[in-house]
Amino acid sequence: QVHLQQSGPGLVKPSETLSLTCTVSGASVSSYYWSWIRQPPGKGLEWIGYIYHSGDTKQNPSLKSRVTLSIDTSKNQFSLKMNSVTAADTAVYYCARTTREPGPWGQGTLVTVSS
């Protein structure tokens, strides 16, 4: 059974960098694409981007310039960095396996952008 465990701070200051990691068990990160999705409080779901172990990445054009995705096969984990955050980036962030049919998902991390 594939399980995704998210980690990272729940509070980030405006203009700083949001960093989250997703550790995978039950599957190798070298075998699938891996995605990040977010959900602002009370709002719908927004795709952030996805990554493959080869380095192939794709980011939502609305966020592309601020997002960096990376993967560490030695730790079986993948990561999200988003710079220059504002209050609009306050959301629950999810990691998920695959892209076109994402599942399973991580437990979600509420990241609040506030000073």
Place this chain on the structure above:
Amino acid sequence: DVVMTQSPLSLPVTLGQPASISCRSSQGLVYSDGNTYLNWFQQRPGQSPRRLIYRVSNRDSGVPDRFSGSGSGTDFTLQISRVEAEDVGVYYCMQGTHWPFTFGGGTKVEIK
């Protein structure tokens, strides 16, 4: 971006009765590999989304057979044949054909 429009926004249902959620995409969802990447997710209160249906009509392992998906082109439907108390939550459709992938706005299913 492809816009996914769900209806209704809210769906009060009596236990044991059927429920139906509609999802319409602003573009056709057939990918170059011939597959139609239309998924349905259930998000129970306080939980992460869980995939129920992938590629229009394929039910995920462990999903009760009272859930079914159908549709083609730009019109898709999720049906629950007999709603149970555990089905309360928000349901989302999502297209995985055109980048960036997009979700519908969600349909909240509640018990009358």
